[in-house]
Amino acid sequence: MTSVTLKEVSKKFGSVQVCHNIDLDIKAGEFITLLGSSGCGKTTTLNMVAGLEDSTSGDILIGGRRVNDLSPVERDVAMVFQNYALYPHMTVAQNIGFTLKMRSVAPAIIREKVQKLAASLELDHLLERFPAQLSGGQQQRVAIGRALVREPRIFLFDEPFSNLDASLRVKMRTEVKQLHVQRNVTSIFVTHDQEEAMSISDRIAVMYRGRVEQFGTPEEIYARPATRYVASFIGSPQIELLDGLIEEANGATFVRAGQKALPVSIGPSSLKAGRAVEFGVRPEHVRLGVNGIEGRVRILQPIGPATHVTIDTAAGTFIASVPGFLRVKPGDAVNIEIQAANLHMFDKETGLRV
Numbered sequence: 001m002t003s004v005t006l007k008e009v010s011k012k013f014g015s016v017q018v019c020h021n022i023d024l025d026i027k028a029g030e031f032i033t034l035l036g037s038s039g040c041g042k043t044t045t046l047n048m049v050a051g052l053e054d055s056t057s058g059d060i061l062i063g064g065r066r067v068n069d070l071s072p073v074e075r076d077v078a079m080v081f082q083n084y085a086l087y088p089h090m091t092v093a094q095n096i097g098f099t100l101k102m103r104s105v106a107p108a109i110i111r112e113k114v115q116k117l118a119a120s121l122e123l124d125h126l127l128e129r130f131p132a133q134l135s136g137g138q139q140q141r142v143a144i145g146r147a148l149v150r151e152p153r154i155f156l157f158d159e160p161f162s163n164l165d166a167s168l169r170v171k172m173r174t175e176v177k178q179l180h181v182q183r184n185v186t187s188i189f190v191t192h193d194q195e196e197a198m199s200i201s202d203r204i205a206v207m208y209r210g211r212v213e214q215f216g217t218p219e220e221i222y223a224r225p226a227t228r229y230v231a232s233f234i235g236s237p238q239i240e241l242l243d244g245l246i247e248e249a250n251g252a253t254f255v256r257a258g259q260k261a262l263p264v265s266i267g268p269s270s271l272k273a274g275r276a277v278e279f280g281v282r283p284e285h286v287r288l289g290v291n292g293i294e295g296r297v298r299i300l301q302p303i304g305p306a307t308h309v310t311i312d313t314a315a316g317t318f319i320a321s322v323p324g325f326l327r328v329k330p331g332d333a334v335n336i337e338i339q340a341a342n343l344h345m346f347d348k349e350t351g352l353r354v
């Protein structure tokens with residue numbers, strides 16, 4: 001198992017800087033994800049680790065050794081891309097074994113390794129087929145097998161499931177996680193899908209405009225988002241962030257939003273009265289109750305296990321996620337209750353958690 005470290009890694013294409021001082025300390029055997037919307041620098045970062053792209057400045061270490069000047073082969077990484085481009089004229093077995101053949105590994109050993117890997121990827125009954133005779137998911141598993149067969153020190157995935165339909169994506173997630181549990185190869189996975197990242201990762205680096213906004217476990221980034229961006233990017237339905245103003249009354253601290261001071265004290269707090277914040281509550285922490293903020297239901301969206309309810313109040317719009325199906329209708333009056341512990345607050349100017 002091998003650690004990977006990025007130290008202040010930056011990348012410019014011409015005069016345009018697309019990665020800014022990226023610091024990541026990835027432990028040996030860890031599965032981490034680079035998560036962010038399109039264009040935030042995920043692929044560029046991954047390519048710099050792979051050696052497919054030079055960094056403009058900073059150091060990249062694999063297993064404690066600086067690899068900036070090593071080729072992709074010398075770095076001993078394996079990559080799986082979104083466009084997995086199998087060799088169309090080769091069978092599944094030949095595709096998986098190809099890199100071993102190129103390294104002049106003995107045919108009997110190739111056969112054994114391919115067989116074993118195919119079994120763990122549930123491809124063993126397809127070994128003699130050609131790529132055109134496989135489903136998208138099967139092809140993607142062959143691509144993963146082709147990368148895994150080398151037993152690389154590091155595994156890099158760049159949006160490998162983006163071309164698959166939704167149910168297959170979820171299945172592939174489970175398979176990749178299972179493989180990681182079995183083999184523990186240090187892995188960096190790139191995706192723009194926050195749910196995929198949450199479900200698969202030991203830790204997630206949330207990227208925004210070429211910077212890492214937060215690097216933490218799924219629980220850390222969900223429960224304690226470090227920035228406004230992380231709070232709104234992670235979670236479905238999205239957290240609604242509202243403008244608020246800190247107020248003090250009777251020794252307690254409150255947030256005023258719109259014409260309303262939230263009926264929750266957030267004190268004792270170091271927040272000074274008059275400070276401008278943005279705040280939000282995750283939908284599952286917005287409870288419908290009898291006390292609390294008065295509101296009116298605007299929209300109901302049942303999804304099965306829960307119903308998402310959009311509620312307008314004098315403090316702003318909240319989205320509640322309530323278990324099961326709900327008997328309320330648009331236009332109904334409801335009260336929402338929130339607890340101080342579930343409030344996420346960010347400085348209005350810096351966007352940093354306060």
Ligand SMILES: Nc1ncnc2c1ncn2[C@@H]1O[C@H](COP(=O)(O)OP(=O)(O)O)[C@@H](O)[C@H]1O
Nearest residue numbers: 013016018036037038039040041042043044045
């Ligand atoms: N070879 C290149 N030349 C110039 N700009 C590039 C090149 N590759 C990527 N970029 C730019 O760098 C930014 C980050 O791209 P990329 O790393 O591919 O983002 P992501 O994978 O997160 O979608 C984008 O604005 C993209 O247009």
Ligand SMILES: [Mg+2]
Nearest residue numbers: 042043044158
């Ligand atoms: Mg990309």
